Amino acid sequence: MRTGAPAQHHGYYHEAVRYDRDDELLAVVVPFLLGGVDAGEPTYVALGEHTAALVRAALPARCGVEFLPGGEMYARPASAIRSYRQLLAEQVAAGARQIRIIGEVPRSAFGATWDWWARYESAINHAYDDFPLWSMCAYDARVTPPEVLADVARTHPRFATADGRHVPSSAWTPPTAYLRENRAIVPDPLQAGPPTIELADPTAAAARAAVHLADRGQVPADDLDDLVVAVSETVTNALRHGRPPVRLRVWSGADRIVATVGDGGDGPADPFCGLLPASHDDAPGGLGLWITYQSCSHVTWHRDDDGYTLRLTVGNLPTGG
Template sequence: MRTGAAAHHHGYYHEAVRYDSDDELLAVAVPFLLGGVEAGEPTFVALGERTGELVRSALPAGSGVEFLPGGDVYARPAAAIRSYRQLLAEQVAAGAGQIRIIGEVPPVSFGATWDWWARYESAINHAYDDFPLWSMCAYDTRITPPEVLADVARTHPRFATPDGRHVPSPTWTPPREYLRQGPRVVPDPLQAQPPAVELADPTAAEARAAVHKADQGQVPVVDLEDLVVSVSEIVTNALRHGRPPVRLRVWAGDDRIVATVSDGGEGPGDPFCGLLPVSGGAPGGLGLWITYQSCNHVTWQRDDGGFTLRLTAGKAYTG
């Protein structure tokens, strides 16, 4: 049985909270969370350290609200979707008629890596619609850039307000439409320099060797090996499913390695490709999904010249 504003809603009830003071955040979060506990619903908080402690201190002792490690949950978009879907499935299997979650994307993501978090906020309207979830995504307007707030309005069907209302977003855009639009990709400054390695129509083995060649110990070994596998997967996809020529470029910085794979095709047709495992065995879908969970930032661009994926290992440029 569903309760509150989502009482008569089927599937995912997705809201954003725009607040400009701590009191405004608490005015929305505390009734939302205590209402879930009172209704016997699994109720979770996945906020950052400061806002999480703010909410925790405002709740009564032994409230029954469970706190998730927000920084871990929101490490990478595809991984966040996978872990949340697992959590939601477990709660439904245990008999939950509704689950409540309030969370926030880390503010560090509001810079050059915002493009894939904007896509995350859009994609979860579809990814979580199998579950009786009511969630709120909190955004502090004091530190959130206007362009990010514009995307928040487009990716959330409604807003929860401090005075208890739940109002539709006038610029809400369904995910299939939103995700087909090209994201705003911020160039990595490394790309202003000549690449350390550039190959045309490389084999998967040559692509792996190119990444190893660019490595000078600037990224952890685990991150390097993840990038090696990801570049190999993406080059293989481009050779099999794209259009020639396929080009691999690799740049090496002090704290990251950036690789781009381009081909003359249009890229994946499924708008959720990368963020969700593609159903029906679509070409390249599983490899891109794995890549999104392995690299610290993945972007895509589609233009007259074809399709380009950019993969970053190490400390992603945040702008």
């Protein structure tokens, strides 16, 4: 049973807070947080710097709410899931019967990388459901694009409102359906030109060499190493589990490297692949893709008439939507 929640509920109680004014946000969040403290529940804030300051100023001093580094928690979707699951497991092991969190994805996610953050918001309905978690995700409608708000309505089962209601989302789509949808990829501007390197049916060794050839020192050495491993893993998965031909393309930019790996197959069958480790060690792309999602600056995929393509980026991401 969920103490203080609007109804009995086991597992993850996932809500969004869509607000147009600061006082509207506070009307939802402050009672939510103080109610958690009063109930003796671990209660956390994982908001961006501006929003966290707003909430902190509205709370009584030393009230017992713990503030997490929002920017670090939401560095990358798969990393966020891993970090939160660790936090939740620790609290449950310490005896917590319910945990409360208010968080928000970074506003920088509302552009070209929104696709994987939308998948994150969908996937956590499953990823956190084995924990007694009640969380709210804050979205400022003044700065959130309409297409992002549309995804918020599809990935959150309900909305919390300033007048104390918990309203079911009419657009709610279960993650097993949402995550299988073929979302359009926002092209990286580098892809408007020819690739620096293009290989057909490369070996894993040839794929690693191609990434090194594309390196001009434009990304940190650790990021380059991560991309080398990610491309090698992706090519290996495509050769082993996909359909020929396997295609590797690499673009080298001034501040980033973009690589795509495509094959003629349909891609992983597991809708959570990449965001969660595979439940079976032999699942196609399971652990390798999960590591890739945590090591690249952006990962996205698309299916078309030619098959399945995964795009990996390290370095500075392009701005804009």
